[in-house]
Amino acid sequence: MYLEISNPVDYHAGLYIRLSKEDEREGQSESVTNQLSLLTAFAKEHKLCVFDTYIDDGWSGTNFDRPAFQRMIADIEAKKVNMVITKDLSRLGRDYIMTGHYMERYFPENRVRYISLLDGIDTGIESTANDITPFRAIMNDMYAKDISKKIKSVKHDKQRKGLFIGGKPLYGYKMAEEKNKIVIDEEAAPMVRRIFDMALEGLSCRQIAARLNEEKVPTPAIYAGLNQGRTGPYAGMWYSERISDMLQNETYIGNMVQGRSKKINYKSKKCVRQPRENWIVVEGTHEPLIGRDAFDKVQQLLGSRKTTRSRTYDFLLKGLIYCHECGYPLAVINRPNARGEDCLYFVCRTYQRFTKAGVCTCHSIKEQTVTQAVIEKAREVCENYVRTEELLPAAEKAVEEANQASSQEKEAATLKAKIESLTAHLERMYMDRLSGILEERDFERIYQRGKQERSALEQKLSGLEAPTYESEKQKKLARELVNRFVDGAWSNREVLVSLIERVELTEDKQIIIHFRFRQLEAFS
Known part of the structure; x- marks a missing residue:
């Protein structure tokens, strides 16, 4: 170890120690006692002020929700610790992603100097050991993965032999x-x-x-x-x-x-x-x-x-409707109404499960009633944001493009047919000339005129432009499209899902709509 600390009075060190069951197999060198002795000696040698010692005994390096580690993080957040010292990088963790996060982002952002004694890592100085830290983290991660495979293999072998390896046996x-x-x-x-x-x-x-x-x-x-x-x-x-x-x-x-x-x-x-x-x-x-x-x-x-439980129902608010009191999704059931017609009803799932326990209430209400109320409320709340006049330009452009595309396709097809017909006609005249049916003078005259006509058609095809349509008719069609969209949008599931996060039904049949845009919150 060649680490030097020029200004020890500026630091309040946290000594971090971790030992897992897998590490115990490596021998006494990985023990808590050995790690503590090594870190304490280093702090004493460099005259460091040790704020606290953090020990996670029996915790895997792939898990960063360790109690002592989280306590150390809390002390870092409280500005009580600005140096972390471990025996080696694997003590900090064996998950290379999380280890890299703390090494490359968290510690630097919180002005914490990290030292790994056996690896020679010290983020407070420029060092080649720091440059290869990511590779060390990956190797530690690979070790953890290898250990996991071996443990899993042993467990599966015990399971196949009928040995119980769980934490708690089955009830009974x-x-x-x-x-x-x-x-x-x-x-x-x-x-x-x-x-x-x-x-x-x-x-x-x-x-x-x-x-x-x-x-x-x-x-x-x-x-x-x-x-x-x-x-x-x-x-x-x-x-x-x-x-x-x-x-x-x-x-x-x-x-x-x-x-x-x-x-x-x-x-x-x-x-x-x-x-x-x-x-x-x-x-x-x-x-x-x-x-x-x-x-x-x-x-x-x-x-x-x-x-009897395999039947499912599709309805507009599927996956969006919840009980306001218990917070769980509402179930939907099929019951005949007074006229004997099948109707879907919303009921509280918690009430269904624990009817006699009095945990929640029925909340029974027709699915159609709730759906219609949600549609009307969504329309009412969103009217301020969906204005016909603002949608018209986009609709007119769409109509124009559609008409243009349709017209161009028809005219292009007509021009191509004429060009093909002229080409076939020119080929026949050429064969007539070769067979002596058509004289040279007549051939030249007819052939040149046919070529000019074909050339003009090809030029027109390449620069084809759509004819202009009657603007009034086009605007009328665009307005019809906008009105149809505005009238039908609120009964479209895709639109509702994009607008509404959840719908809650209260015990007294009040409907609370939580929009994905908080300024649109609504009650019915």
Whole structure:
């Protein structure tokens, strides 16, 4: 290390230390104790004032949402720290994009000097080590990617052997004393059996969820003490999708089911659900909680109801209409009106799921009523911005161009036909001259006249210009086009989606329109 700090009194240093489970395999040199000793010795040698030491123990370098790292960033924002020191660049992070962001943008913009001891990186001086920093970051990223592949391979191998590798077992089971094994949780198992019994009695998933909510039965997440990570009407509630998922899970008949979702990549925490054919299912790995016969009967009952939920409806406000009270999208259902005609109605989805829980209200209203009100309000609000006179010039130009193009095409076709006819006529005269039917003197006279006429037609074709049309007729057509556009624009889904961000329906049937342009906010 040849780093020198000429003005140590100007700095308040933050010593940053990170250790992940993968780094522990590298030996004692990567330990927290070793890193702390190295950084402390450097600060003491160069007479630096250390503001604080930040330690993230057990955190991956691909994740920058580490608690100590974020605390250090907060101190930088508060101007308490203007120097960051790490053992090497990989301690800062292994994601080359984010590492580059902090190295090349964040630290310089906040006037923070960054020092990596073993790499010889010091952003406070000009150095060749600084120039190759991006390549070091990429190498650290590749290391993280390689480690991720190895870990994923080990996990998949365990899954294929029927070993449980998840954090929390399925509701009704708990971790066994033997590693990677699960056993029945006698405290939660009766509730699982009761849910299957209710399904066998003919209750729908929605009815089962409503009964559990009415009895205030804790959900699997609450029972397991998990942080639900969200608030709202669904938080802490049973709902039909949760029940349906449980009733179809083969884990309850003794089969280990894993791989139902996976992370997008080693840098992202987001998981995506996998199709059923990609799940890893190993039979007979643990004690079943539900008998096979009962499980199969429940599947038949669930399958018999699928056709009733497969119908969908298209309507103008699809994807735009929400409940004002709970914030969730409104559902649309088909009900006969007083005359027996089928009509679409908006209803609150939260109310549908938790009717007896009193979480929200029905909000029932005809789809046609809401749609017409939104169209009228959009027309009313936007009238100040859509003026017929301002649209006329563009319409007139479009009409003129269309007429011009149509006229030119017709005249060009006529000219080309005449040119082709003249060319064929000249060719016939030439053959007549060769065969002696036409004398030389007559041939020259007729041939020259034909060539001149063809040349004139070709010149006219090349410089073709459209004839002028009656301006009054053209203006009338343009105005008709503008009026037709203004009258029909508000019932055009493409126009509405481009104007409206969302439409909210309140409990007392008030319609609130949130336009994409905030100055157009409207109520109905």
